[in-house]
Amino acid sequence: MPDDIITISAGAPASDLQPGVYEVTLVDISEPRTIYPQTGINAGKEVQLRDWTFALEDGTEVTGSASVASSPKSKTYAWLTALLGGTPPEVGQSYPKSQLIGREALATIEIDKGGWAKIANLSARPKARAAQPAPAPVAQPAAAPAGLVVAQPVAADDPLPF
Secondary structure: OOOOOOOOOOOOOOOOOOOEEEEEEEEEEOOOEEEOOOOOOOOOOOEEEEEEEEEEOOOOEEEEEEEOOOOOOOHHHHHHHHHOOOOOOOOOOOOOHHHHOOOEEEEEEEEOOOOOEEEEEEEOOOOOOOOOOOOOOOOOOOOOOOOOOOOOOOOOOOOOOO
8 A cells, every 4th residue: 555545444343242241361461651641631641551452262352451550549450459369469569461461350341432342340250169068868757666656647638537
């Protein structure tokens, strides 16, 4: 394509991905990049983001961005908590990328107005349930001792003796 021609694209690539909750695996975290938002509370300010790429079970990748901020109120902290099985990270703890890649979580995915998949929420996978104990066997009634009269059930149409 020559450099002097601009072709307008359709926007987001066609995707069969539907909004919903998916099991995902973290496959990459990018190096920080700097943006300058035009709107919102950070308009005009320098903001550093990392792109987190997750793979669905079928191999489809979905990328979400999170600020490099990692305080307990940040998206990065929430995502780390999800990737750590629901256990919040300790303040001051560091996590090399190699310890995070391959971890699994549940992602709530939405499709934005432009048709792009967006990670709306990331949560921990449920812990495996402990095996339920087998039900206790039903005890059989013991035989009546000799000489003891055992009452027998009365049919509904039998006249009562009193």
